[in-house]
Amino acid sequence: MSVVGVDEGGGNLEPLPEGQERLRLQSFLHGLPASVLAEKLMQMADSNFEIERELQCWRRASLVVCDPAELEAIVGGMLRPGPRYIQLGEGREYVRRGEAVLPLLRQTCARDAQAAVTLGGHALRRAWELSQEADDSYGEFGELCQAIGAEWLRCLQVAGTQPAAFGQTYLQLVLDDPCESFDTKAAEAAMGDAACQEMRQALQQRWRAAKDALRLELERWEEKQARRKGRYAGPPPRPDSTLSQLQRLHREQLEAAGDIDGTLAMLREDLSRPDAHACVIGFL
Numbered sequence: 026m027s028v029v030g031v032d033e034g035g036g037n038l039e040p041l042p043e044g045q046e047r048l049r050l051q052s053f054l055h056g057l058p059a060s061v062l063a064e065k066l067m068q069m070a071d072s073n074f075e076i077e078r079e080l081q082c083w084r085r086a087s088l089v090v091c092d093p094a095e096l097e098a099i100v101g102g103m104l105r106p107g108p109r110y111i112q113l114g115e116g117r118e119y120v121r122r123g124e125a126v127l128p129l130l131r132q133t134c135a136r137d138a139q140a141a142v143t144l145g146g147h148a149l150r151r152a153w154e155l156s157q158e159a160d161d162s163y164g165e166f167g168e169l170c171q172a173i174g175a176e177w178l179r180c181l182q183v184a185g186t187q188p189a190a191f192g193q194t195y196l197q198l199v200l201d202d203p204c205e206s207f208d209t210k211a212a213e214a215a216m217g218d219a220a221c222q223e224m225r226q227a228l229q230q231r232w233r234a235a236k237d238a239l240r241l242e243l244e245r246w247e248e249k250q251a252r253r254k255g256r257y258a259g260p261p262p263r264p265d266s267t268l269s270q271l272q273r274l275h276r277e278q279l280e281a282a283g284d285i286d287g288t289l290a291m292l293r294e295d296l297s298r299p300d301a302h303a304c305v306i307g308f309l
Contacts, residue, residue: 093140096133097147100126104151111159120165123152123173130176138184145177146198153203167204174206178215187216192223196231200270225278232271236294239264 054062070077104123111119126148134141152173156166181187187195195216199209213221242262264272272291279288292305 093143096129096140096144099129100144100148101151103129104148104155106155106158113160113162116159116161116163116165119155119159120169123155123169126152126173127176130173130180134180134183138180141180142177142184142187145173145180146194148173149177149198149206150201152206153201156203170204170206174202178207178212181212182215185215185217187220189219189223191216192220192225193227195220196224196227199274200267225282228271228275228278232268232275235268235271239268240295 066076066080070080103125107115107119130141130145130148133144149170152166152170156170159166161167195212213224239262246259246261276288276291279291288308289305292301292308295301296305
């Protein structure tokens with residue numbers, strides 16, 4: 026929105042660009058006493074629940090010491106979805122509120138980097154849930170997820186080597202991530218060998234279980250097809266999105282480790298479809 030400027034004599038001037046008018050507002054607010062600003066904010070909070078909730082989150086986040094449950098509650102408030110689906114063009118306020126998570130993670134990291142890693146993982150999940158409740162054609166919610174992911178990665182790098190059990194927590198975070206929110210190679214370098222080894226073992230086990238489940242479904246389909254004596258029994262089962270994701274991640278880990286034989290063995294497990302042969306040929 027453009028605003029009409031007024032000269033010192035009271036005459037109207039040309040409309041001011043929105044960016045320039047915003048700078049004038051900023052300058053005006055910086056010139057006011059803190060007590061005046063506080064009173065105005067309280068008036069706005071009294072008339073708008075969302076503003077009050079945001080100010081309460083800000084107040085609680087400014088505390089020097091917060092226990093993990095309280096920190097998670099603060100993050101949940103900052104990344105809470107609205108009462109209905111967020112339409113295109115309605116996301117600015119949600120994203121702006123969610124960005125308040127970033128300084129909270131930095132403050133927590135300065136006190137306890139390991140606690141910040143846990144809090145950052147929680148923030149990522151809340152941000153993903155928020156993004157699923159919005160039309161993100163403009164990409165602003167995806168950018169928010171990536172900003173939180175980058176801050177989480179920084180906390181992980183500060184915290185340093187993680188215990189082996191962190192590997193499974195990390196794997197689930199990667200599997201649940203809908204928008205590649207952080208650099209996985211950098212995260213795996215930061216969390217250390219023990220956690221990476223645990224992650225790879227868990228990934229291999231989950232991939233194996235998913236492959237075996239698909240094979241069992243295929244065997245049942247073949248039995249059904251045989252009983253129908255040539256009549257159509259419906260399409261055969263195909264890998265679902267979860268198995269495809271596990272297969273991609275497992276292959277990436279094998280290739281990163283230089284395990285050529287392991288990669289080939291994985292690709293050769295099921296050569297019943299032409300595209301499976303194409304994968305083997307492409308790899309070779």
